[in-house]
Amino acid sequence: MPYAPQQNGKVERSNRVVVEMALAMRQTADMGERFWSDAAKTTAYIRNRFPSKVLAGKTPIEVLTGRAPALNKPRVLGCDAEVLSKAQRQKLDAKTARGVFIGYEKSGVAVFGCPVVRRQ
Template sequence: MRITSINGKRYILVIVDDYSHYTWVHFLRSKDEAPAMIITFLKRITVLLQSPVIIIRTDNGTEFMNQVLKVYFDSVSITHQMYSVRTPQQNGVVERRNRTLVEAARIMLIFSRAPLFLWAEAIATACFTQNCSIIHRRFNKTPYELINRRKPDILFLHVFGAICYPKNDREDIGKLGAKSDIGFFIGYSADSCAYKVYNRRTKKIMETMNVSFDELSVMDFEQYSSKPGLNSMTSG
C-alpha cells in the first residue's frame, strides 16, 4: 500500500485455503518478513485444523522463492508449486480475493470517512466478514463453517466505522469521570473474541469486549490530511 498503516505495515499477505476458500490476511512492514510469517502460519494452522498442509501455490517472487522456505517445506514434506508473476489467472482464487478485499476496504473507508492509515483494519474486517457470509457453491456453506464446523454468529458482526463506547478502565477517572470513551469500531481481534476499537481520546487501537455500539448515528471520524478517495488506495 502507498500509505503505511497505523501499525507501520505496508504489504498484505493473502492466504486462501483451496478446499474451503477460507481466507487469512497478514500485514507486513517489508516483504522480507514473509518467510517467517508463512512458517509461523503453517505451524499454527496445522495444529488448529489437525491436518497437514500438502501443497502451497505462490508466484515466483523472492518473498516465496528463498532458501528459508525451501528448507522448511522440505522438512515437512510440503510441495511448493509456482506460477508466473505475470499470469495471475494461474492462481485466480487468490488474485480475485485480493482484489475483492482491497475494493471492499476502500468502500468501507470512504463511507465511514476513516483515515487511510486504518486500511489494514478495514481489509482484515472485510476478510472476516466475507469468511462468515460468502457461500461456497460446492458445499452451500460459508468458509467459516467449513473450517470451524459451526455456523458463524452473525450477531457478533458490526458496521465498520460505527460509533461505539468502550468502557473506560483508567484508574484515575474518579466518581464523576466518564465511564466510557468514544471510539469507532474497526474490526475483530485475531487472537480472542473481542472487538477492535479506535479510541478517539487516546488515538490508539484497543481490543475489548466491554463496548456498546451506536450504529444508527452518523459516523464522524476526525478529519485528517489523508482523506480516503476512490483512487487513493491501491495494493502494491
C-alpha cells in the same frame, strides 16, 4: 515463479474483491489511509463468516471448524461507539469514552479506537 498467486485466477479475483470491499468500507466510514489494514482485516473477517455458493451455502469458518459462526452483533466499520474505560476513575467520572469501531481481532473481539477525531 511456481505457486505465485498470479497463476491462480480464482485467488487473484478473491484478493481483488477483498481490496475493493476494504476500499469501499474505508471511504464510506471516512477513515484515513492509515486504517487500510484494519479495513482489509475486517473485510476478510466478514467474508469468512457469510455463506458461499461454492461451499453449498456454508461459511468458510463452518467448513474449517465444523461449527456455524455466531453473527450476533455485526458492526459497521467506522461507526461511533462508547468504549468502556478500564482506567482508574473516581465515582462520578465518565465510565466510557467516545470511540470509533476500526475492525475485529482474529479472535472475533471488536476493536475500537479512542479518542474520536472526526472531520466536520
